[in-house]
Amino acid sequence: MLYVARSVYVRGEPLVVRTAFPLALLRDVLSAGRLSLGAALLLAAAASLFLGTLFLRQLVQPIQALVKAVNKGGPISLPPLPVRPSAEVQELALALKNMAERNEQILQQLQEERAYLERILASLPVGVLVVNREGKIRYENPPLGKLLRMPSQKGHPFQGVLRSPELVELLEDALRGRDGTCNVVLREEQRFLLAQAVSVAGGAIAVLQDMTERHLLEESRKAFVADAGHELQTPLTIIRAAAELLLEEGSSENQRSYLERILEQQERISALMDDLLLLSRLDSGTAVPLDLTEEVDLAELCRVAREEAALHPLAEHLEWEVDLPESAPFAGWSEGLLRCVTNLLDNAVKYTAGRFEANPGGKVSLRMVRDDLLPAWRIAVADNGIGIPEAMRHHIFERFRRGDASRVRNGKAKGGYGLGLAIVKRMAELHGGSVLLEDSDEGAAFTIVLPDPPSGASQREEAAKRG
Ligand code: ADP
Numbered sequence: 001m002l003y004v005a006r007s008v009y010v011r012g013e014p015l016v017v018r019t020a021f022p023l024a025l026l027r028d029v030l031s032a033g034r035l036s037l038g039a040a041l042l043l044a045a046a047a048s049l050f051l052g053t054l055f056l057r058q059l060v061q062p063i064q065a066l067v068k069a070v071n072k073g074g075p076i077s078l079p080p081l082p083v084r085p086s087a088e089v090q091e092l093a094l095a096l097k098n099m100a101e102r103n104e105q106i107l108q109q110l111q112e113e114r115a116y117l118e119r120i121l122a123s124l125p126v127g128v129l130v131v132n133r134e135g136k137i138r139y140e141n142p143p144l145g146k147l148l149r150m151p152s153q154k155g156h157p158f159q160g161v162l163r164s165p166e167l168v169e170l171l172e173d174a175l176r177g178r179d180g181t182c183n184v185v186l187r188e189e190q191r192f193l194l195a196q197a198v199s200v201a202g203g204a205i206a207v208l209q210d211m212t213e214r215h216l217l218e219e220s221r222k223a224f225v226a227d228a229g230h231e232l233q234t235p236l237t238i239i240r241a242a243a244e245l246l247l248e249e250g251s252s253e254n255q256r257s258y259l260e261r262i263l264e265q266q267e268r269i270s271a272l273m274d275d276l277l278l279l280s281r282l283d284s285g286t287a288v289p290l291d292l293t294e295e296v297d298l299a300e301l302c303r304v305a306r307e308e309a310a311l312h313p314l315a316e317h318l319e320w321e322v323d324l325p326e327s328a329p330f331a332g333w334s335e336g337l338l339r340c341v342t343n344l345l346d347n348a349v350k351y352t353a354g355r356f357e358a359n360p361g362g363k364v365s366l367r368m369v370r371d372d373l374l375p376a377w378r379i380a381v382a383d384n385g386i387g388i389p390e391a392m393r394h395h396i397f398e399r400f401r402r403g404d405a406s407r408v409r410n411g412k413a414k415g416g417y418g419l420g421l422a423i424v425k426r427m428a429e430l431h432g433g434s435v436l437l438e439d440s441d442e443g444a445a446f447t448i449v450l451p452d453p454p455s456g457a458s459q460r461e462e463a464a465k466r467g
Contacts, residue, residue: 002026022359062089070096127208129192131158131171138203145207149189167206170197174204184208222280229277236273240266268416275419278339279399282426290333292431298328298377298450299368301338306366309345314353321365328368328377331453336427340435343420344381344446351444352385363443374451376433382445388437396437397425424448 005018065187085093118141121128127144131137135157145152153161162168164184173180174197184193192215197206230417251259264419283288309315330337345366352362367380388396388403395401402418421435428435428448438445 007102008330033219039161050065058084059089063339066093066096070100078166129158129171129206129208130203131175131206132203133175135159135171135175137161139308144208147191147193147210148186165271167195167208171204171206173197174199174206183211222283225276226284228282229273232269232273240270245251272417272419275417275423278423279419279426282336282423282430290336290430292333293331294334296330296332296334296337298330298337298379299324301334302328302341302366302368302379305338305341305345308342309349309364312346312349315349315364317356317360317362318349318352319360319363320362321367323365323367325370327369328370330450332378332431332450333427337431337450340424340427340448341379341381343424344448347420348381348383348444349383350385351387352383355384355386365402371449374449376449376451379450380438381447382438382440382443384443387440387442388444393437397421397435398443 002021002023003018005016005020008015008017060409066089095237121139121141122143124141124143127147128139128141129137129144137153137156137158140152140154148162148164150161150163158171159168164186166182167184170180170182179196179198181194181196184195185191186193190212192211194209194211195206196205196209240263242308243259243266243425247256247259247263303322306320306322310320312317345364348364352364356362362384364383365381367382369378369380371378386403392401392403398418399422400418401421424435424446428450431450432453433448433450436447436449438447
């Protein structure tokens with residue numbers, strides 16, 4: 001029971017009111033209240049779940065539709081929805097639609113660009129081959145198939161499909177980051193190609209050019225020079241012998257002068273023929289193999305060349321500066337190396353006389369130093385003659401390249417046929433070296449660099465054979 005007492009006043013009289021209530025009745029009331037509260041709460045939860053789902057559907061459904069449209073690709077549009085999308089979702093849909101349109105345009109441009117590039121590559125007169133880092137063929141233009149006479153091999157490893165070992169090696173080198181060039185000879189097809197490979201991000205590119213016509217033309221030019229040279233040698237010898245005989249037999253002053261002119265011109269033509277034959281010999285090392293392994297003392301060789309040059313009729317008033325080591329052992333073709341130094345000294349003498357004529361003032365120097373870094377011998381020939389005009393410097397070693405004869409004051413100092421320096425260059429290269437035209441304050445200065453053979457002279461012999 002629950003008892004409650006209160007004191008009250010009724011008309012000034014204090015009274016106590018007491019009442020009692022059975023607790024069992026209160027418990028019943030309380031449990032009835034809890035039950036209805038629980039039901040109300042459940043009802044509220046169900047209602048909010050229903051409303052929440054409805055709201056979420058309204059929000060999520062358009063977004064899901066958008067995601068679906070984006071994933072599908074193509075133009076983005078909202079499909080008809082059971083619920084109206086909110087303003088934000090409509091804005092998002094519009095932004096995505098614009099972006100998709102822009103992407104579509106860019107894609108189209110890229111495709112057009114790609115097709116254009118492919119058309120250009122297809123119309124090039126050279127073959128183009130692109131390989132990826134794994135060595136698989138990524139792209140090949142149609143001319144490549146025609147050049148190599150092979151069908152498209154896209155996707156295949158190049159080592160397995162290219163028949164030329166030189167080309168395979170060139171591409172392998174390019175993939176390792178070493179760009180290069182090589183000649184590719186397709187013997188069966190009688191084709192000569194020039195291949196150039198460069199490494200690019202993600203692989204390498206090779207460009208192949210058909211050199212067959214040029215090669216054949218060059219071959220027939222060389223053959224013509226060699227044949228004509230040989231053919232001319234006999235008549236030239238006969239002319240010389242006949243002229244000398246006539247001179248010996250005694251003739252009038254007038255006839256002597258004619259005969260001397262004949263001999264002079266015969267010498268010039270003979271010298272030209274010798275140079276042409278030597279160059280054609282240097283070009284085709286296989287035809288007449290050169291011995292690049294002779295033991296040569298370069299210092300002694302230079303001394304001999306200097307003595308010969310000092311006997312030149314134009315060297316009479318020259319001042320010589322010679323600085324040579326005691327000895328300079330080297331392995332090479334002695335006759336050819338002597339020719340190199342002689343050609344440079346002859347030019348130095350000629351073109352110094354071209355400036356000073358028969359007056360003193362001309363200086364020619366011949367020096368040889370050891371370059372321990374390479375290691376190599378460096379033979380330097382310098383003069384204070386007429387010098388070399390700037391415009392000519394880049395072409396000076398080309399065949400038949402000659403300076404302007406009007407720059408030479410002394411008629412006798414006029415040059416030959418422009419083959420001297422070409423021979424020096426070719427000869428130095430055959431020995432694995434080079435010839436340089438140095439900068440100089442006056443006159444001209446050349447340096448021949450002759451590196452020690454890397455492992456015996458056999459490698460240079462190989463180079464000579466390859467020409
Ligand atoms: P060339 O027989 O005409 O001398 P080279 O090949 O030896 O042919 O030389 C080519 C040209 O280079 C010459 O015609 C000349 O103009 C120039 N040249 C070569 N050496 C010298 C030099 N020492 N001084 C000035 N010019 C030179």
